[in-house]
Amino acid sequence: MEPSRYTGRGAQILAIAVGSVALLMLGLQPLLLGALLEAGHVTLEGVGLVAMGEIVALGAGVLIGDMRLSVRHLRPITALAALLAAGMDLLTTQLQGDLALGLVRAGAGLAEGLLVWSTTAVIVRASTPERLAGLFFVIQTLAQALLGLALAHLVIPTAGWRGGFELLAVLAVGVATLAALFARPLGPLTPTASQAGVGMTWTRPRLGALLAVFLQLATLGAFWAYAEPLGTRAGFSPVAVQTLIAAGLGMQVLGGSVGTWLVKRLPIHATLLVCCLALGLSAFGVVRTAHGGTLLFTGLCAVFTFTWLFMLPFQMGLAFRVDGSGQVAALVPAAQLFGSAFGPLVASLMVTGDEVAPVPLVATAFAVLAALTLPLTRLRRRMAAD
Template structure:
C-alpha cells in the first residue's frame, strides 16, 4: 500500500522522524498524571481539567493541518530545532501559571508547538512505502516511550524536584532529540506534488468520523483517569503506576496491530475495539464501591484497544482513497477526537462528581459503530465507486 508520492526514506531518516512524533505526543500519554498534579496543587479545577486537556489536543490536531499548509517542507530541520526548544520552555512555564484559563492558554501554545513536530512525523509516514505498517510501528514506539517516562516519574527518587518533577522531566525529553535532528531527511517533496488533504466525498467524512469518535471515547476516560481511579480505590503511587500499565498495554495492542493490520479483517477489528470501550465504560459506571483490581483490568483492556485500532484507521482511509488524501487527515481527526471527548465530558462534571464520564465514553464508542455503518452501506459515488460496493474492499 503506497501513495502516489511515496519516497524512499532511509532507516535513520524514518527513525528520527518517528522520534519527533514521540516528543510531540509525549504529553498526551502523561496527561492524567500531570494534570492530576495540577489539580492537587490547586492550579486548575476539576471542572477545568477537561478544557485544559481539550485545548492542547485540539491545537495539536488543528496545528498539524495548518502546518501542512504553512510550514516549509525544505526546512524541516529548522522547524524541529525551534519546535523542540520552545516546547521545552513552554512545559517549564506551565509550572508558573494559575487558573483554568491561564493553564489552558499555555497548553494550547504547547499543542501548536507539538503540532510542528508531529507534522514532520506525519509527512514522513504518509509519504513512505507501507504507511499503515509504519504508523503501527510509530504508535507502538511512541507509547513505549511514554510508558518508560511515566514509570520514571512514578518510581525514580525525584522528590528533590517536588511536585514539579513531571513537567521538568517532560521539558528534558523535549531537548533530547536535538542531538539527532541532523538525521532528518532533507527532501520530503514539495507542496506542489504533495498529497493535499481532501475529504474526496461524503464517504471521506464518514471515514474520519471513525477515528474521531473512537478517540473521543478513549480520550474521555483518559483525561479523567485520575479521579476515576481514585473513586475505584487506586490512589497515590499506584495511580501513577496504573497510567504506566495502560501505556504498556498500548504497546502490546500496537504491536499486535502492526502485525495484524494487513492480515485481519478491518471492519470486525474496528467493531470489536469499539465494543470493548463500550463494555469498559459501562462496567466502570456500575462501580458503587472501590474495586481497584477490576478497575485495573478494565484500564488494561482499554490500553490494548487504544493503539490496536489506530493502524486500522489508516488502512480504512487508504481503502477509500488510495492516493492518501484522507489518510493525511486521520492523525488530526484522532487528535481532535482526543480533545472532543474531554470537552464534552467536562460539561457533565459537577464539583468532584465524575460518575457520568464512563457513560459519555461508551456513547462515543457507539458512534464508531454508526460511522462504520455509514461507510459500509452508504451508496458509493465519485471516486469511491467500486470501493465498499460490489467488490467489497472493506472487510
C-alpha cells in the same frame, strides 16, 4: 495519484523520535499538572482547561502543518517548532495562574502539533505506513511510561515540578538538533499531488474515515479521563486504582504491538467494527461494577486498554483505503487529538458533583456512533476490497 514513498531509516527514526517527544506531555499531564496544582500555581478548575487547551492546540498545529505548510521546508519547521516547544516548557516554570499557564501550554501544544505533523509526513510516505504508525504508537507510549517513572521517582523528588518541564525542554532541544543532523534523509520528502487537505475532493468515505477516528478517540477520552473515580466507585482503593491504570499502559503496548503485526492480515472495516463493539461493551459493562465489581472492572479495563492501541494502525489503514495519496492519513492525528479532547468535554457536562455514573454511558454512545459511521467509509466501487 500515489505519493512518492520514502523509506529511509534515518527519516523514520527521526520521525518516531520527534513524535514521541511531541506527545510526551499528553501522557504526563496528570503528573505534571497535578504537581502544578499541589504547588498552587493552577486551580482545580483550571487544570482541566489547561490540559484541554494544550490538546486542542496540538490538533490545531497538525492541521496548520497539513493545510498551510510545505514538507519541502520540513527540516527547518521541525527544528523551529522543537525550539518553540522548549521555550514554552521553560516559560511554564516561571508563570502561575490559570490564564497565563493556559496560554503558554496552548503555545506548547501548537508547537507539539507541528512536530506531530512532521512525524506524519514521514509515516505516510513509508512503504508500509500502517505498520510504521503502529510502531510509533507503541514507542511513544513506552516513552511516556518510562519518562513518567523517571519524573515520579527521580526528577520531581530532587528538582521539583520545574525539573519535569525543564527535562521536557532539554528533550525538545535534542529533537531540534536531530532535525539538523538528519537533514539529508529528510530531503526527498516532497508532496506529490498537493499538500494535505489542499485541492483534495472531500468524498463521503474520506469524511467518514476522519469522523470514525474522531468518535473512536472520543470514546477513549471520555472513559479514560474518569478511570480513577470509576475505579474508586467500583471498590478500589486510590492506590489500587492508580496501579490498575498503570497496568493499563502495559495492555496498550501489547495491543499496539499485536495491531501492528495484524494490520496487514485482518480486514480493515470488520476489525474497526469489532473494536467499536469491544470499546462500547467494555464501557457499558462498567455500569455494573458500582460498589463491589473490582474483578469485572479489571477485566473490562484490560479489554478497553488493549483495544485502544490495537485499533490505531487500522485507523491509518482505513485512511489509506479511502485515499491512496496519503492526504487523509496526514489528517488522522488531528482527528485523534480533537476526539481525545471532545470526549472528556462531553463527559464532564454529564457529571454532577462527584457522581461519575453517566460517564460509561457517554463512552458507550460514542462507540455506537463510531460503529454507525464506519459504513460511510466504504468505497462504492470497491465494496469487496476488504
